[in-house]
Structure formats: C-alpha cells, structure tokens
Amino acid sequence: MTRTEIQQVALAAALLAAAACLPFVSDAYLLSIGVTIAMYTVLATSWALFSGPTHYISLATAAFFGIGTYVTGMGIEHLPYWLLLPIAGLIGAVLAALVGIATLRLSGVYFVIFTLGLAELVRQIITWFQNISGQKGLYVLTAITEEHIYWQLVGLAALVFLTGWAIWRSRLGFAVRILGDDEEVARHAGINTARVKVLLFMVPGAVAAITGAILAPRYVYIEPSIAFTPMLSFQVVIMALLGGTGRLWGPIVGVIPFTFLWEAISGTFPNQTTLLLGLSFLVIVYLLPKGFVGLMQSARNRVNRREGFA
C-alpha cells in the first residue's frame, strides 16, 4: 500500500465510523432517511462495481433484492437470522452467475432486457409456487429494530467498499479496466472477458440479495408484489448515474442528494410525486451525463488548464 492509499482507507474508515454513530444523535425520522441512504449506497455502489467498467446497465437489482427478502421471510422460522444473510448472498451470487453465463456473452441490449425481465420472472415463479402450494404472504415478526437494520447496512457498505477496493487492486480489477476501455483489445490480450464479467456481476447479485434479507424484518409482511418492485432497479441506476460510476465513492455522492430530493418531492407534492421524479430523472440524464464525479473532474481540468496558461 502506498501512503495515499493508507490515507484513503483511514479516511473511509473514519467516515463509516461516523456514519455508524447516526442512531445515537438522530430522531426516528432522520434514522429512517439514514436507512434509505445506507440501503441505496450499498445497492448503487455494488451496482457500479459491475456496470461502471463494463457499461452493461443491469436492471436486476429488484430481482436479487426480492430473493433476499424471501430468504428471510421463509427462513426466519427455521434458521438463526445471522445465517440467512450469507445464504441470501450465496443464492444471489449463484443466480447472478447463471444469468451472466446466459446473457453476458451477448451484446449489452440483450443483457438489459433480460435483467429487466428477471425480476418479473422470479416474481411469477414465486406466485406460481404460492398458487400450487396455497401458501400465503409471509410474516417476518422479529425484535429487529430500525437501528439494527441501519448498522447492518453500514457494515455491509464497508464490506462493499472493501470488496471494490480489493477487486481494483487485483488481477481481476486490472482485467476489468482493460475490458472497460476496449473489449476487443482485452480479448486479444488473452483475457477471458466472459468469465471476468460473470465474476464481477456476482458482486451486485450477492449484495442486493443480502440487502433484501436485511430489510425484510422492516416490511413485516412479504408478498411478491411488495418484494419485487421494478422501481427499485431504476432508482439504483439513476442514483449511481447521478453520482458517477467512474470512482468507487461516486454512487454515494448521488445517493445522498437524491434521497433528500426524493424526500422533499414526496413530502411537498404528494399528488405529483411520480411526475416530478420522472422529470428529475430526465434532468439528471441530460444535464449530468457523467454525474457529479464527471462534473468535479471537468471543473478540476478547467482549473488546471487555466493554471497552465497563466
């Protein structure tokens, strides 16, 4: 590790530790916003780990998330809660690998469509299973509070950042960077691009499933229409894009302002929420195509250039 790297890790650890103190200083309302921010930080950061370098837009977040909530919903009566999180992660990773093997060799468009359909596919399978078994919605009645959920999410966020950082430094990360610049070149350099993409895609799959498993106790009642909301996939994409996918810390820069924007819109305009959210999606895509990270970089470049002339 270089000196700057050590500084960066120390800074990240300090920020996470500060974030973990939120429940001690905030009221219930701020904490619920904290849960939202932590949840989207985890989802958007892991999403960007894959979609940032590969440029494949994944809309599968809702599918993995829903599977995670069902793991908790079905398992809570039979297994200890702590065991459910790794199980959810494992199932998410395996499913992501299967989806990746099936679609990641194809061009991006097929992948996007497939991931969009995946949430609906899984939802229908669960509904079909309920229909033949006569099983009803699941109740998750636990003693887990909002604080517990928040801390688990912050812990998971730390894990995601660590994973992202470790991948970046590994051979896999090197392969990913080349692949991101030019897939053809990567292939000629002897990189098994399909394998790299599948491995990388397993990260957001596992993370989203674990996130779902953590949040299930918050919903109390789990049914397919609640667990698999397609909106979730789009929100994760838009938040990650708002922040920028070029840096590990990029998505969180999008998640925080977007969560407050969302809260402000749904609090102030209860009758036009969806309309205004749609408009803000458009504005973000048109005005900030590279997100806040891109904005900061171009600002820095401009300053540098001016200094060069001086």
Add this chain to the structure above:
Amino acid sequence: MTKHILGLATVLAMAAGAVSAQETLTIGAVGPKTGPLAGGAAVTYWPNVQLWAHDINARGGLDVDGTKYMVEIVEYDDQTNPAQTIAAVQRLATQDEADFILPPYSTGLNLAAAPIYDRFGYPQVTSTANTGNVADLSSKFPNLYITLGAADGMVGGLVDVMSAMREAGEIGNTVAMVNVADAFGIELAEAARPAFEEAGFEIVYDTSYPLGTQDISPVVRGAKEAAPDSFVAFSYPPDTFALTEQAIIEDLDVKVFYTAVATAFPAYGGRFGAAADGVMGIGGVNAFDPAFQEYAARHEEVTGAKPDSWASAMVYSTFQIYEQAIEGAGSVDKADVAAFIADNDFETLIGTISWDENNNNAAYWTVGQWQDGVYTGIASTGRDGAVDPILKDGWE
C-alpha cells in the same frame, strides 16, 4: 349612527372570533395515489378521507372536553410501495407531528407501517387489511385492529348461502371454481376447496390464471364445458369485469354466478346493467339501511363519486372509530385515545363494531348480490339486514 353600528358589529365579530378560536388536529393519511393499488384506493380510500374531514368540520369540529377541534388532513402518496409507506408514516409522526394517523391501504402496506404506529403509540384501526394471522399480530402490535374480515369467513359465508340454496332444491351439486393467482385470490381459493368438499359440493372445474391476464375466454369456456350448476371466481377488479363480460358472450348458464373483488363497485352495475342482476360478490353492506343511503348520498355530493358497497363503508366506519374515541376519551392524547378504542364498542355506519381478544372485528359482511340494480348483503357473520339470495337467471 351608522358608524357606531358598524363599529359595534366589528367589536362583536372580533369577540365572537376570540370565543370560537378553534384548535386544529393534524390528521395524517397515507395511501396509494400511484402504483398498482391506486385504482382501488381512488374508489375506496381517498374519497372517504375527504368526506370524513368534511363531515367533521361541517359540524364545527370534534368536541374534546368542551374544546372544538377542526381537523386538517396531511396526505401522502406511498406509490403502493411499503418502503414509502414507512417513510411517510415516519414523516407524519416526526415532521408533521400528526395528532393521529389514519390507517394505510391494503394488507401489505398496513403491516409494513404497523411497527411505526406501534413505536409512536398511534392507534391503527385498519379497514382494508385482511389477515389470517391476527393472534400473532395483535400480540406484537397491541394498537393494531382488524375490521374487514378474513378469507375463511368470506368463503364460509358463500358456502353457507349455496348450501341453503341446495337444501331448498334450487341449485345442484356441481361448482366450477377459478381464481386469480395472486395473494388474496390464492388465499380464498385455498379456503374454498376444503369448505366446498366438506359441504358436499363437487368441484368439477378448478383452475387459476395469472394476475393481469388479458384474455380470460379459455377460463370461462373451460368452465362452461364442465356444465356446472354454480360458477365461483376469486377474482380481482380487472378480471371480475372480464369474467362477467366473457360469461355474457359465452352465455354461461349457471344458477349461481360469483365474482370477488370489485363486484360491489358501482362501476360494475353501471357497466352490466340488468345483466348484473343475480350476480353475487364478495363482501357487502345493508344497502337498504337509511344510514348507508344517507352516507352514499353525502359521499356522492362531497366527492363526486359513489361509494362501493363493501369496503367504502368499512373505511368510513373505522374513521368514525377515531372520531368517537377522541371525543369519548375527551383527550387528544394518543395513549388516552388508544385506551378508549381498546375498551369500547363503537356505533358506526356499518353497525356496532366490537373487538374480540385479538382486536379483531368478528362481525362483517361476507357475500352480497346485485338485485334489481342494487348491490346488497345476503350473508354476514353477524350484521343485520341480509336479504334472501335470488337465482341467476340468464344474462338478458
């Protein structure tokens, strides 16, 4: 002189203003305005919120131990998303400092919000939640109340009605049963299979179709080929209409024709007119009760739309429980009002509501029927005013 009179009038007006200076209660309401359940909420939930606030303010507000409280509604759209319901209830509790929060809409959204109501001590008297798990829920959330009824009660009512018709020799033994493959449809079908068998009915056709199915004709044709005496569909709003439409096209000749959710909607009668006559549906009201008729007229006058003949009245009745509990407790303190709700029975639009040991209202309408252009209750678990069922006689 004129000046003096004017001056006096002004003084009097100011004095009157000071005397009747009114307090305001902030009441929260969270429900879907967008998303999959927005349609149902627009018929059953939101107009009642508007009507209830209008009714209270029109009579000068709530009388709390001599002080008049007007109500002010703060409403949020939860987008049919439980995470948004949770956020909105949190916001109402902490940011808007709502004095009371009306129950959310639907089973899932009510239960998602239950921990928040519980934590802040808000009573949650639900009107559209339907659960078979009341014992566990009420021990975990002591301020949660269920009023709408459960699947086995709904199905039990239907089986009883049909059994009585069979004993009277009006219908035969065979039933075609279909259900929408989604939460409530599955639950009803699951309760119905053993109930029909136990009552000695023969299920000659049993199938399901996915939520959102566009073409329902194979289902109805399959049922017709089985030549049943009765047709029972545990359906949702879109397919309730589609199944009826298709039954008319196929001229499905049955003595009992039953569809579930939305049969009690005014739009159902509006769409099918005389052909709806004899159609049975889930839930009901006593449509001939003057109190209901007066409510329906007021509902239409204030909101511009007719109420449905099942859940609308139940939603309004639960709002009345809040109203009566606040006045009865003589306090706007949540804990006092919650205690009052737990300890009392309430005279509401649908009749007396009282609680069993699980904070559950055991008396509700289970089956209704369109008769001469009016949808009214034909079976209940303890409500007054059920009329005798009639046979379905063709689709003309």
